[in-house]
Amino acid sequence: xxxxxxxxxxxxxxxxxxxxxxxxxxxxxxxxxxxxxxxxxxxxxxxxxxxxxxxxxxxxxxxxxxxxxxxxxxxxxxxxxxxxxxxxxxxxxxxxxxxxxxxxxxxxxxxxxxxxxxxxxxxxxxxxxxxxxxxxxxxxxxxxxxxxxxxxxxxxxxxxxxxxxxxxxxxxxxxxxxxxxxxx
Amino acid sequence: xxxxxxxxxxxxxxxxxxxxxxxxxxxxxxxxxxxxxxxxxxxxxxxxxxxxxxxxxxxxxxxxxxxxxxxxxxxxxxxxxxxxxxxxxxxxxxxxxxxxxxxxxxxxxxxxxxxxxxxxxxxxxxxxxxxxxxxxxxxxxxxxxxxxxxxxxxxxxxxxxxxxxxxxxxxxxxxxxxxxxxxxxxxxxxxxxxxxxxxxxxxxxxxxxxxxxxxxxxxxxxxxxxxxxxxxxxxxxxxxxxxxxxxxxxxxxxxxxxxxxxxxxxxxxxxxxxxxxxxxxxxxxxxxxxxxxxxxxxxxxxxxxxxxxxxxxxxxxxxxxxxxxxxxxxxxxxxxxxxxxxxxxxxxxxxxxxxxxxxxxxxxxxxxxxxxxxxxxxxxxxxxxxxxxxxxxxxxxxxxxxxxxxxxxxxxxxxxxxxxxxxxxxxxxxxxxxxxxxxx
Amino acid sequence: xxxxxxxxxxxxxxxxxxxxxxxxxxxxxxxxxxxxxxxxxxxxxxxxxxxxxxxxxxxxxxxxxxxxxxxxxxxxxxxxxxxxxxxxxxxxxxxxxxxxxxxxxxxxxxxxxxxxxxxxxxxxxxxxxxxxxxxxxxxxxxxxxxxxxxxxxxxxxxxxxxxxxxxxxxxxxxxxxxxxxxxxxxxxxxxxxxxxxxxxxxxxxxxxxxxxxxxxxxxxxxxxxxxxxxxxxxxxxxxxx
Numbered sequence: 001x002x003x004x005x006x007x008x009x010x011x012x013x014x015x016x017x018x019x020x021x022x023x024x025x026x027x028x029x030x031x032x033x034x035x036x037x038x039x040x041x042x043x044x045x046x047x048x049x050x051x052x053x054x055x056x057x058x059x060x061x062x063x064x065x066x067x068x069x070x071x072x073x074x075x076x077x078x079x080x081x082x083x084x085x086x087x088x089x090x091x092x093x094x095x096x097x098x099x100x101x102x103x104x105x106x107x108x109x110x111x112x113x114x115x116x117x118x119x120x121x122x123x124x125x126x127x128x129x130x131x132x133x134x135x136x137x138x139x140x141x142x143x144x145x146x147x148x149x150x151x152x153x154x155x156x157x158x159x160x161x162x163x164x165x166x167x168x169x170x171x172x173x174x175x176x177x178x179x180x181x182x183x184x
Numbered sequence: 185x186x187x188x189x190x191x192x193x194x195x196x197x198x199x200x201x202x203x204x205x206x207x208x209x210x211x212x213x214x215x216x217x218x219x220x221x222x223x224x225x226x227x228x229x230x231x232x233x234x235x236x237x238x239x240x241x242x243x244x245x246x247x248x249x250x251x252x253x254x255x256x257x258x259x260x261x262x263x264x265x266x267x268x269x270x271x272x273x274x275x276x277x278x279x280x281x282x283x284x285x286x287x288x289x290x291x292x293x294x295x296x297x298x299x300x301x302x303x304x305x306x307x308x309x310x311x312x313x314x315x316x317x318x319x320x321x322x323x324x325x326x327x328x329x330x331x332x333x334x335x336x337x338x339x340x341x342x343x344x345x346x347x348x349x350x351x352x353x354x355x356x357x358x359x360x361x362x363x364x365x366x367x368x369x370x371x372x373x374x375x376x377x378x379x380x381x382x383x384x385x386x387x388x389x390x391x392x393x394x395x396x397x398x399x400x401x402x403x404x405x406x407x408x409x410x411x412x413x414x415x416x417x418x419x420x421x422x423x424x425x426x427x428x429x430x431x432x433x434x435x436x437x438x439x440x441x442x443x444x445x446x447x448x449x450x451x452x453x454x455x456x457x458x459x460x461x462x463x464x465x466x467x468x469x470x471x472x473x474x475x476x477x478x479x480x481x482x483x484x485x486x487x488x489x490x491x492x493x494x495x496x497x498x499x500x501x502x503x504x505x506x507x508x509x510x511x512x513x514x515x516x517x518x519x520x521x522x523x524x525x526x527x528x529x530x531x532x533x534x535x536x537x538x539x540x541x542x543x544x545x546x547x548x549x550x551x552x553x554x555x556x557x558x559x560x561x562x563x564x565x566x567x568x569x570x571x572x573x574x575x576x577x578x579x580x581x582x583x584x585x586x587x588x589x590x591x592x593x594x595x596x597x598x599x600x601x602x603x604x605x606x607x608x609x610x611x612x613x614x615x616x617x618x619x620x621x622x623x624x
Numbered sequence: 625x626x627x628x629x630x631x632x633x634x635x636x637x638x639x640x641x642x643x644x645x646x647x648x649x650x651x652x653x654x655x656x657x658x659x660x661x662x663x664x665x666x667x668x669x670x671x672x673x674x675x676x677x678x679x680x681x682x683x684x685x686x687x688x689x690x691x692x693x694x695x696x697x698x699x700x701x702x703x704x705x706x707x708x709x710x711x712x713x714x715x716x717x718x719x720x721x722x723x724x725x726x727x728x729x730x731x732x733x734x735x736x737x738x739x740x741x742x743x744x745x746x747x748x749x750x751x752x753x754x755x756x757x758x759x760x761x762x763x764x765x766x767x768x769x770x771x772x773x774x775x776x777x778x779x780x781x782x783x784x785x786x787x788x789x790x791x792x793x794x795x796x797x798x799x800x801x802x803x804x805x806x807x808x809x810x811x812x813x814x815x816x817x818x819x820x821x822x823x824x825x826x827x828x829x830x831x832x833x834x835x836x837x838x839x840x841x842x843x844x845x846x847x848x849x850x851x852x853x854x855x856x857x858x859x860x861x862x863x864x865x
């Protein structure tokens with residue numbers, strides 16, 4: 001991206017990271033990506049009672065080119081999947097994805113021919129939000145957690161380091177089928 | 185002129201530029217050069233002013249729409265197929281998610297169909313029927329509010345949207361109190377209801393009616409006489425009675441053409457013949473008429489809600505036949521509805537038969553005699569019909585929903601062609617399609 | 625519906641619509657519980673029951689059904705059609721009237737039902753496909769519901785086609801509303817509506833293979849894996865038959 005990605009590791013980079021994180025999290029612009037039931041709850045979150053404006057993000061952008069957060073609100077069908085990916089590709093970096101509701105997260109109760117079993121098959125997801133549909137409070141909680149994540153996100157060499165660590169951890173992690181214990 | 189965003193391609197009909205973004209001026213320039221005024225605009229499936237994931241394909245000549253087509257199916261969920269693999273009672277959980285703005289209508293239509301197949305229509309307790317009517321009418325209010333709110337938002341009138349969602353929250357509060365959930369309730373079950381009203385619900389309902397009577401006139405003040413609103417809505421989305429009948433349009437679209445056709449009057453179900461209400465009509469055949477009809481229908485729904493509250497008498501809310509009634513005794517748990525601890529204690533500790541019965545009915549469900557039936561209810565969008573086929577098994581053989589949004593959306597082309605591009609949005613908003621219902 | 629209720633009352637008062645004893649057999653149900661492909665685990669594997677839909681009804685049908693059937697038959701005779709050839713079967717079940725129509729006469733019947741002043745079914749509520757795998761020779765059914773706003777009536781037309789020849793004439797010229805409904809039935813069941821102006825897929829992507837709501841098309845779910853457990857997709861689970 002810009003100059004900040006080229007900074008050497010150290011005090012300057014961490015300071016820039018904090019400043020950039022603070023700026024980025026304070027004005028996240030979500031793209032309107034309403035699909036199904038969850039979209040109605042997403043709109044409710046933006047409306048009067050829940051008032052997403054408190055977190056500086058009541059303006060949902062119509063164009064993905066002006067947005068940096070995609071809230072995938074609802075079930076993603078096989079027909080919609082390429083469109084969703086295209087909208088994601090049109091968003092400028094840095095960008096984040098919230099998978100809102102069980103259908104977007106895992107296919108939910110619609111385990112069938114028509115629905116993509118989790119939007120993470122198509123785009124990388126930062127926050128999975130359960131619920132069918134999640135209440136507006138839950139969406140706000142997810143957004144606040146995403147804010148924390150954005151605040152602490154790394155830049156430049158630190159980002160590469162963080163990505164490597166995440167990959168190592170993922171490689172070491174046990175596949176779900178090999179996990180033991182109670183089903184919870 | 186060739187940019188990565190607008191690539192020209194020679195076809196039999198001339199040069200076609202496929203635009204995926206970029207500088208609009210460049211696109212226009214290339215269009216001008218090609219000496220062809222015709223532009224095809226692909227609006228959606230992801231567009232801020234279409235309802236949900238609706239794709240509109242518009243052929244425009246300057247500002248005039250010469251041809252309009254719909255692309256749908258972007259939210260096809262396969263619910264009808266999924267239903268064939270769950271038992272009859274579980275079906276309500278699926279159908280409630282079809283048209284997610286009118287969950288109670290989907291549930292009621294489906295349950296009326298199942299009850300007709302079972303032949304137990306006469307055994308449904310009065311209280312259950314009254315509560316169904318109550319919930320459906322509350323739902324009609326919330327659905328119309330979303331229609332008016334999002335319709336206003338698409339015109340750029342954010343105030344209407346804020347108003348609409350403010351009042352919808354009041355309805356959702358009631359739903360949450362009564363069913364435990366804000367949306368997707370699965371509360372109306374074959375045979376009755378999942379549960380009775382919780383304590384305090386009647387007072388809240390009365391309070392709600394009082395508040396809504398105060399709030400509804402605000403829409404009149406804000407929109408009905410507003411010259412800008414009227415200028416955008418009047419004579420837009422014109423579809424007369426002949427067009428409505430040919431295209432099968434029902435609900436506010438049909439009534440805006442002057443025909444007072446309402447299944448609650450012509451083909452009453454759930455005891456609608458016992459309620460006093462009017463069917464509003466308009467003769468303008470346009471978006472403004474539909475808006476007025478929706479406003480008036482909300483007032484009429486409030487009237488019905490009041491009558492329901494007055495009529496509620498204590499009694500059961502599920503059929504007496506224990507072979508059909510869902511055996512669980514539900515209680516309001518900390519996370520919405522859950523099984524009542526007392527009931528679990530009773531069947532686990534004292535009654536072996538009740539436990540077996542519970543197990544059989546929950547895992548296997550009841551059998552429905554073979555046959556087919558069509559039941560229709562008047563949803564806020566029009567005639568919501570359900571064609572249920574049973575082969576005598578514990579699961580539906582086939583359930584088909586004739587969703588009003590699906591049928592009404594066909595009228596889009598007839599309403600938009602020849603009009604302005606900006607009016608397409610008004611026309612589509614006045615149809616009030618919900619893609620969850622269209623695509624299922 | 626008020627007329628329907630009258631009809632029910634009449635039935636209760638005396639003349640129940642006589643029903644064919646056997647009904648229309650559409651399949652056989654075996655066993656009671658277990659996987660569809662494996663052994664039966666319940667000990668009821670030998671249980672065999674036939675599945676039968678309500679069969680043809682003979683006159684009188686009760687209520688306004690007789691009057692309507694007379695009108696329709698009369699109108700068909702005026703067009704030099706033999707009602708026996710056109711209406712394969714009439715079924716009265718649960719207060720609903722169904723005409724099974726020979727597919728080659730469907731458009732003529734629909735036009736008569738729409739235009740005849742005594743019938744006047746102005747509104748068609750679309751077509752619903754049903755796939756009866758066991759109903760050999762007439763697997764695919766297209767079910768139309770017609771509503772008469774003038775007379776406040778509702779009837780059902782049923783047309784069938786075999787799997788290897790899934791052609792049914794299109795009703796779009798009579799009821800334009802069936803445009804999308806027929807495309808939907810084509811998309812899900814592969815029913816080809818001859819004469820439809822643009823019979824293309826409507827719900828599924830254009831390049832989709834197969835017709836997903838046919839009974840021989842799998843649900844397409846995937847097994848869920850979690851902590852050593854695997855839960856098969858709903859159509860793969862053991863179930864009550």
